[in-house]
Amino acid sequence: MKYIVVLGDGMADEPLEELGMKTPLEYAKTPMMDVLALKSEVGLAQTIPEGMKPGSDTANLAVLGYYPKKYYTGRSPLEALSIGVDMEPTDIALRCNIVTVSEDDLPYEEKTIIDHSSSEISTEDAAVLLEAIRNELETDVYKYYVGTSYRHLTIWDKGEVVELTPPHDILGKVIGEYLPEDTKLREMMKKSYDILNNHPLNVERAKKGLNKANSIWFWGAGTRPRLDSFEEKTGKKGAMISAVDLLKGIAVGASMMNIEVEGADGTLHTNYEGKAHAAVKALKEDGCDFVYIHVEAPDEMGHQGSIPNKITAIESLDQRVIKVVKAEMDAWGEPYRMLVMPDHPTPIWCRTHTSDPVPYLLYDSTIDMKASWSYNEREAKDSGNYVAEGYKMVNKLMTYEK
Numbered sequence: 268m269k270y271i272v273v274l275g276d277g278m279a280d281e282p283l284e285e286l287g288m289k290t291p292l293e294y295a296k297t298p299m300m301d302v303l304a305l306k307s308e309v310g311l312a313q314t315i316p317e318g319m320k321p322g323s324d325t326a327n328l329a330v331l332g333y334y335p336k337k338y339y340t341g342r343s344p345l346e347a348l349s350i351g352v353d354m355e356p357t358d359i360a361l362r363c364n365i366v367t368v369s370e371d372d373l374p375y376e377e378k379t380i381i382d383h384s385s386s387e388i389s390t391e392d393a394a395v396l397l398e399a400i401r402n403e404l405e406t407d408v409y410k411y412y413v414g415t416s417y418r419h420l421t422i423w424d425k426g427e428v429v430e431l432t433p434p435h436d437i438l439g440k441v442i443g444e445y446l447p448e449d450t451k452l453r454e455m456m457k458k459s460y461d462i463l464n465n466h467p468l469n470v471e472r473a474k475k476g477l478n479k480a481n482s483i484w485f486w487g488a489g490t491r492p493r494l495d496s497f498e499e500k501t502g503k504k505g506a507m508i509s510a511v512d513l514l515k516g517i518a519v520g521a522s523m524m525n526i527e528v529e530g531a532d533g534t535l536h537t538n539y540e541g542k543a544h545a546a547v548k549a550l551k552e553d554g555c556d557f558v559y560i561h562v563e564a565p566d567e568m569g570h571q572g573s574i575p576n577k578i579t580a581i582e583s584l585d586q587r588v589i590k591v592v593k594a595e596m597d598a599w600g601e602p603y604r605m606l607v608m609p610d611h612p613t614p615i616w617c618r619t620h621t622s623d624p625v626p627y628l629l630y631d632s633t634i635d636m637k638a639s640w641s642y643n644e645r646e647a648k649d650s651g652n653y654v655a656e657g658y659k660m661v662n663k664l665m666t667y668e669k
């Protein structure tokens with residue numbers, strides 16, 4: 268038996284008037300998930316534990332079987348594992364976004380945050396800007412490292428786990444009240460605007476109609492991660508396919524195989540088919556028992572508040588990932604189970620994460636459930652199937668019996 272998780276990051280949502288009170292998942296054309304749902308178990312899973320902040324960090328730890336209240340030490344430390352930084356016990360890792368704030372003559376504190384991702388800036392462009400930041404701001408205490416797209420890392424020597432506001436939680440808001448209380452962090456953020464706003468690369472970006480990447484933004488503070496091996500926990504050899512450092516970092520910490528896919532970039536235009544082919548290859552040729560295909564796009568489109576693009580992301584997941592995986596697995600003939608689910612909702616109305624339970628679809632190629640439901644938030648709730656502790660999903664996947 269082989270095990271496949273197709274994780275549509277942020278895919279769950281809420282009914283939208285613009286979609287006739289359907290959710291993007293209900294409204295999207297998903298013929299593959301529609302067929303699978305009739306042969307699968309559909310239900311709800313609570314991935315974010317009570318009292319924890321909703322985000323891909325806690326939620327994907329849960330879906331991978333790591334109880335966040337036991338294993339979570341902050342988001343950025345997990346990303347540091349992927350970036351290749353060995354944290355000291357006294358280090359604090361900080362996520363360092365490159366964001367877009369309003370370009371005006373207002374004092375920094377009175378500026379508005381416009382885009383947490385600076386138009387999903389390329390890693391190449393971000394690296395140039397981070398070099399400018401490093402030249403001006405890096406000291407023995409604060410070291411900057413390039414991650415992926417707008418997602419970067421700062422290691423704070425002998426820092427503190429300070430509570431910081433994620434920029435995607437305050438889109439469109441004036442930043443003053445959300446800036447760090449720590450004066451040095453605030454000072455670096457404020458200085459970054461002066462360093463970046465008129466940087467030649469940003470002048471070029473603006474000419475192309477792209478958002479300037481004109482400020483750094485710290486959040487996601489944490490201490491050195493401590494994950495147990497996935498194989499020791501489950502007895503299965505696991506592989507991760509993702510474009511984002513958070514998931515790749517979890518895989519490093521869990522001693523899973525990280526599979527790089529050409530063109531996989533965490534955006535709406537990622538290499539969906541490439542991820543699907545790589546997943547089946549990992550199972551068929553690389554001796555893996557379990558593969559986790561993480562697709563970032565629905566989350567980013569949720570953060571952007573784009574209904575059509577979130578629908579496109581879901582339809583791409585259906586037709587260019589799930590359909591391709593199923594065709595290749597069926598052709599191979601090896602029995603398998605496929606779990607399709609989001610990590611958390613990223614509703615269009617709020618453009619950030621909520622902690623609501625998420626719909627799952629659990630398919631077993633050896634069982635025809637003869638079910639009669641669709642895969643979406645409403646029918647998952649109506650099904651009566653509810654996994655109260657999301658970190659038990661992997662165990663459910665591996666021990667499933669009709």
Ligand SMILES: O=C(O)[C@H](O)COP(=O)(O)O
Nearest residue numbers: 277322323324418435566
């Ligand atoms: O900053 C990021 O990587 C994402 O926008 C945050 O959302 P996530 O927690 O769903 O990844």
Ligand SMILES: [Mg+2]
Nearest residue numbers: 276277323566
């Ligand atoms: Mg997410």
